[in-house]
Amino acid sequence: MEHFLALVSKPDNVPILAMLFLIPYFMWLAYKQARQTDRAGVPSDAALNDKVYVWPYLCRNEFVCAIIIMLVLGVWSIMIDAPLEEPSDPAKTPNPSKAPWYFLALQEMLVYFDPWIAGVVLPGFIIAGLIAIPYIDINPKGKGYYTIKERPFALAVFSFGFIILWIVLMIVGTFLRGPGWNIFMPWQYWDPHKIVPLTNVNLSYLFGIRDDTTANFFGFAVVAGYFALGPIFYFWKYKTSRFLQELGLVRYVIVSFLFLSMVALPIKMILRLALNIKYVWVSPWFNI
Amino acid sequence: MNEERKGLKEKITNSDIWKSIFRHGYENTGRRYTLQILQNVWLHLHPPRISRHALNFRFTWCMGGITFLMFLVTAVTGVLLMFYYRPVAEYAFRDVQALEFDIPFGMLLRNMHRWAAHGMVISVMLHMFRVFLTGSYKKPREFNWAVGVILLLITFFLSFTGYLLPWDQLAYWAVTVGTNMARATPVLGHEGPFTPTDIVTQANDVRFALLGGTIVGPSTLLRFYILHCVAVPLVASLLMALHFWRVRKDGGISGPL
Ligand code: HEM
Numbered sequence: 001m002e003h004f005l006a007l008v009s010k011p012d013n014v015p016i017l018a019m020l021f022l023i024p025y026f027m028w029l030a031y032k033q034a035r036q037t038d039r040a041g042v043p044s045d046a047a048l049n050d051k052v053y054v055w056p057y058l059c060r061n062e063f064v065c066a067i068i069i070m071l072v073l074g075v076w077s078i079m080i081d082a083p084l085e086e087p088s089d090p091a092k093t094p095n096p097s098k099a100p101w102y103f104l105a106l107q108e109m110l111v112y113f114d115p116w117i118a119g120v121v122l123p124g125f126i127i128a129g130l131i132a133i134p135y136i137d138i139n140p141k142g143k144g145y146y147t148i149k150e151r152p153f154a155l156a157v158f159s160f161g162f163i164i165l166w167i168v169l170m171i172v173g174t175f176l177r178g179p180g181w182n183i184f185m186p187w188q189y190w191d192p193h194k195i196v197p198l199t200n201v202n203l204s205y206l207f208g209i210r211d212d213t214t215a216n217f218f219g220f221a222v223v224a225g226y227f228a229l230g231p232i233f234y235f236w237k238y239k240t241s242r243f244l245q246e247l248g249l250v251r252y253v254i255v256s257f258l259f260l261s262m263v264a265l266p267i268k269m270i271l272r273l274a275l276n277i278k279y280v281w282v283s284p285w286f287n288i
Numbered sequence: 289m290n291e292e293r294k295g296l297k298e299k300i301t302n303s304d305i306w307k308s309i310f311r312h313g314y315e316n317t318g319r320r321y322t323l324q325i326l327q328n329v330w331l332h333l334h335p336p337r338i339s340r341h342a343l344n345f346r347f348t349w350c351m352g353g354i355t356f357l358m359f360l361v362t363a364v365t366g367v368l369l370m371f372y373y374r375p376v377a378e379y380a381f382r383d384v385q386a387l388e389f390d391i392p393f394g395m396l397l398r399n400m401h402r403w404a405a406h407g408m409v410i411s412v413m414l415h416m417f418r419v420f421l422t423g424s425y426k427k428p429r430e431f432n433w434a435v436g437v438i439l440l441l442i443t444f445f446l447s448f449t450g451y452l453l454p455w456d457q458l459a460y461w462a463v464t465v466g467t468n469m470a471r472a473t474p475v476l477g478h479e480g481p482f483t484p485t486d487i488v489t490q491a492n493d494v495r496f497a498l499l500g501g502t503i504v505g506p507s508t509l510l511r512f513y514i515l516h517c518v519a520v521p522l523v524a525s526l527l528m529a530l531h532f533w534r535v536r537k538d539g540g541i542s543g544p545l
Contacts, residue, residue, distance in 0.1 A: 052340050054321075054325050061345075065350050073404060074400075081399060082395075082403070084458075090503060092457070099466045100448060116474055144422060
């Protein structure tokens with residue numbers, strides 16, 4: 001418990017505590033407005049052509065907002081001091097060593113994937129995927145107002161990625177990861193010598209495959225089969241789905257690939273936590 | 289009574305002294321409001337008029353503006369910090385200590401810089417979330433969303449490069465952990481897959497380029513300092529200017545029309 005309290009009261013973790021309140025608050029705010037639109041419909045043209053002068057109306061808002069934020073920042077800076085630990089010492093590695101809080105979701109991925117995937121490939125996909133969003137989301141509705149009914153899929157995917165895979169993993173990384181990067185519940189003692197039995201096995205092993213070459217092909221087949229779900233779904237639904245026809249093949253390939261890559265993370269987490277799977281695909285060059 | 293007051297007011301505002309101080313009166317007209325925006329160097333990026341719903345806090349959450357405010361605060365406090373800080377391994381830590389104990393308001397300065405930086409990371413993430421929830425990235429704002437994504441990365445990178453500068457254990461190991469990922473870059477990192485290990489080694493891979501060494505050391509401190517204080521803020525400012533300009537050119541804050 002004392003370790004957890006020490007973590008919670010660490011000055012650098014104040015932003016995360018703040019987000020524990022800010023995120024639910026803004027989700028509630030957005031949800032309320034979305035429900036209103038979904039019930040009453042999008043406001044009519046007449047109500048929207050209403051223009052106001054930026055001076056004084058917007059400038060006044062900006063000014064008041066700036067004053068309030070500066071007050072919050074001022075109080076925060078007077079009350080809580082920035083941390084300064086001992087001088088750096090390359091010979092003294094702290095356990096656990098944590099990246100800054102906003103990178104902890106990435107560091108958390110390192111538990112489930114090798115560094116080149118967790119640290120390079122997946123972040124690359126996140127960036128490419130974010131930039132691609134406006135070009136692959138061809139739904140013209142839901143532009144400039146809150147709604148749920150008009151774009152449920154887009155909202156579900158993005159919110160899952162942002163809230164669960166980014167914010168929640170960040171919170172887990174900050175508050176629940178202790179020595180050896182093991183999970184410690186708030187009430188548990190941080191035992192630096194905690195021994196976690198390494199019983200993880202590869203998926204191929206679970207299927208009784210002992211030979212490396214066979215395991216390599218097996219892993220390849222599983223991963224290829226997983227990403228083949230995209231094309232399979234496409235050919236299965238193409239005839240009947242107007243949405244797929246409008247989306248087009250190129251956009252579909254990008255959407256399905258990014259989507260499957262994103263979902264691969266929670267799948268791998270579940271495989272690891274429930275079945276102790278270490279790798280799905282072990283090859284001479286890399287492991288997934 | 290009212291007449292009297294008006295007369296008095298006119299007498300005062302028509303007096304030579306008053307007129308010598310205030311060059312002209314304040315007209316309550318749309319023309320005046322428009323000019324106020326157009327003629328002010330700080331405000332002229334605003335359009336003269338916007339739709340009413342764009343004023344609504346519940347719509348924008350003010351998060352873009354707060355991100356910008358946080359950036360300005362870090363710029364001002366950062367310049368002041370630069371007067372007291374030397375990016376040299378022998379001095380860096382002691383300079384930060386001096387800020388805390390010797391320099392008047394040094395601690396407050398440092399706190400404001402650090403918390404504004406953290407605040408900027410929070411607000412930029414919430415800003416992106418808002419822009420997604422309102423579907424504001426849709427045509428014609430696709431490109432501005434892309435500029436935003438780059439700004440998001442730049443915000444992280446600004447914060448990350450600054451994290452090293454106190455040169456304490458927290459800074460040192462957070463940056464060590466953070467930059468360790470670069471080892472595993474495919475082809476270009478010495479521990480990555482598909483890397484030709486006879487050519488790409490610990491002493492010439494991407495991590496080496498970032499750190500200026502094989503571990504976080506004095507040259508890393510200097511590199512991160514220059515990135516943090518000069519290079520990245522410069523790029524950030526240019527991209528923010530582009531971002532704001534595009535908000536306006538794309539038709540102002542998005543709305544249902
Ligand atoms: C340094 C970071 C950033 C700053 C200072 C900034 C600032 C702003 C400001 C002041 C606005 C006006 C509306 C508002 O306040 O919500 C705005 C709008 C916008 N921002 Fe950002 N932003 C940043 C990062 C981002 C990011 C990360 C994204 C998305 C990935 C983004 C995408 C957009 C878009 C699409 C708009 C137009 C919104 C609309 O029309 O409703 N920006 N930005």
